[in-house]
Amino acid sequence: MNNGKTRASLLGVAALYLLYICYELYQSRDDPNTTMTPAVRIIFIALFVIAGIGLLIYAVREWRRSRTDDDQPAAQDDKNSLK
Amino acid sequence: MDKKAILAALKKNAMLVVTVLVYLFFLILTQGGIFSPSSFTELINQNAYVYILGAGMLMCMLTGGNIDLSCGAFVCLLGAFGGVFMIVQGMGTGVSILLLLLIGVLYGVILGYLVAYVHIPPWIATLAGYLAFRGWGTAILSANSKTGSLAPFPVDFQRLFYGRVFPTDKGVFNWPCFLFGLLAACLIIFVVFTTRKNRLAKGYEADSVKTSALKSGLGSAAIILVMTKLAMDGGIPTTLLWVAGVVLIYSFITSKTTIGRHFYVVGGNMEAARLSGVNTRRIMFLAYLNMAILTAIATFTVIARSQSAYADVGKNFEMDAISACVVGGVSASGGAGTVLGMVIGATLIGIINLGMSLISLDANYQRVVKGFVLLAAVVFDIMSKKRAK
Numbered sequence: 021m022n023n024g025k026t027r028a029s030l031l032g033v034a035a036l037y038l039l040y041i042c043y044e045l046y047q048s049r050d051d052p053n054t055t056m057t058p059a060v061r062i063i064f065i066a067l068f069v070i071a072g073i074g075l076l077i078y079a080v081r082e083w084r085r086s087r088t089d090d091d092q093p094a095a096q097d098d099k100n101s102l103k
Numbered sequence: 104m105d106k107k108a109i110l111a112a113l114k115k116n117a118m119l120v121v122t123v124l125v126y127l128f129f130l131i132l133t134q135g136g137i138f139s140p141s142s143f144t145e146l147i148n149q150n151a152y153v154y155i156l157g158a159g160m161l162m163c164m165l166t167g168g169n170i171d172l173s174c175g176a177f178v179c180l181l182g183a184f185g186g187v188f189m190i191v192q193g194m195g196t197g198v199s200i201l202l203l204l205l206i207g208v209l210y211g212v213i214l215g216y217l218v219a220y221v222h223i224p225p226w227i228a229t230l231a232g233y234l235a236f237r238g239w240g241t242a243i244l245s246a247n248s249k250t251g252s253l254a255p256f257p258v259d260f261q262r263l264f265y266g267r268v269f270p271t272d273k274g275v276f277n278w279p280c281f282l283f284g285l286l287a288a289c290l291i292i293f294v295v296f297t298t299r300k301n302r303l304a305k306g307y308e309a310d311s312v313k314t315s316a317l318k319s320g321l322g323s324a325a326i327i328l329v330m331t332k333l334a335m336d337g338g339i340p341t342t343l344l345w346v347a348g349v350v351l352i353y354s355f356i357t358s359k360t361t362i363g364r365h366f367y368v369v370g371g372n373m374e375a376a377r378l379s380g381v382n383t384r385r386i387m388f389l390a391y392l393n394m395a396i397l398t399a400i401a402t403f404t405v406i407a408r409s410q411s412a413y414a415d416v417g418k419n420f421e422m423d424a425i426s427a428c429v430v431g432g433v434s435a436s437g438g439a440g441t442v443l444g445m446v447i448g449a450t451l452i453g454i455i456n457l458g459m460s461l462i463s464l465d466a467n468y469q470r471v472v473k474g475f476v477l478l479a480a481v482v483f484d485i486m487s488k489k490r491a492k
Contacts, residue, residue, distance in 0.1 A: 041471070
């Protein structure tokens with residue numbers, strides 16, 4: 021199991037959790053018991069959406085980077101086998 | 104001790120320092136409320152599941168950053184089964200516990216087989232459980248109860264997982280609890296110095312006498328403080344015994360056994376481990392079987408504390424366990440991390456949860472704080488990886 025890919029998956033899960041927090045904050049907008057003002061809620065939702073999407077993009081890039089690292093040794097072997 | 108040595112020690116124990124600082128922060132915010140005897144009991148009871156699931160998640164993450172997304176939903180399902188066995192069917196506590204453990208083993212075997220031998224990525228295999236188990240558990244509860252929850256669990260079950268050892272009334276000092284704390288403190292000092300002596304005898308590097316004395320002194324003082332507070336609040340919670348048992352067993356496995364070292368080796372470099380003769384498939388299988396069994400044990404503490412089985416139980420448990428490991432220094436790439444680190448991470452999360460509920464912080468702000476803690480841990484992990492490169 022490729023550790024780079026696994027790490028990227030874990031970062032992806034963290035990103036999805038941040039987006040899930042945004043969803044929970046949005047769902048609680050009509051809660052009469054909350055002390056969070058709409059403006060503060062929007063700020064936190066925006067912050068977590070940016071962080072979540074940013075982390076997701078980073079996780080995808082890490083995944084692709086580790087896939088490239090996986091392919092490179094195979095290419096090296098092919099080169100050697102032609103000799 | 105010179106300045107450089109102090110800074111190096113602080114860096115090495117950064118998470119422990121952060122935990123103490125966060126505790127002091129809430130101590131001021133709650134005006135001493137978090138230092139009360141009942142808060143110490145609540146910290147242990149409320150967060151027992153984080154320590155137990157954290158130990159299981161640690162073993163999974165050691166194998167290469169693998170996680171279990173289904174543990175929270177599996178707690179809901181097992182809670183529903185537990186409710187049916189003990190409340191609806193009226194089965195004995197012992198039989199019900201055995202049946203629930205068997206269900207845990209069955210799930211662990213299936214999951215371990217899918218991950219280790221069929222090579223399904225763990226996060227996909229456990230995502231199926233995350234999506235299915237809560238619905239299944241809710242269906243069981245709805246079919247057996249008009250309110251959608253099952254309560255109350257038998258008294259002996261609650262005593263076993265949410266009771267006290269040698270209980271006394273609150274306000275009466277519990278001497279067995281305090282003496283147990285003194286014993287544990289003496290044991291820590293003995294273990295630290297014996298380990299130092301053994302390492303020196305084998306020619307390894309060891310801490311100086313001063314450092315060993317400081318480490319063991321601080322550890323003992325912390326234990327005596329906790330046990331004194333628990334003694335003032337009616338005695339040792341049985342939850343603490345379950346948590347301590349799990350932590351000690353897994354500390355031993357990860358540091359003193361061959362199979363424990365194999366978990367680290369598989370996480371460090373799976374191919375090298377395989378070529379060295381380590382049965383990597385068996386290690387992966389055991390990681391997920393172990394996680395399922397620990398999830399069953401965590402379920403007992405959770406449903407005993409809530410005294411009911413309900414549909415929302417176990418929500419976000421997997422994220423709490425993962426956060427405890429990541430905050431405690433378990434590497435997202437695998438091959439690094441300790442049980443002590445996980446315990447510190449779980450304690451930090453527990454203090455944050457307890458502090459927020461003591462100051463009656465709005466649920467939305469609690470979510471925001473949890474999000475920031477996770478973000479900080481992830482950023483720290485990314486920066487550490489960049490520095491390592």
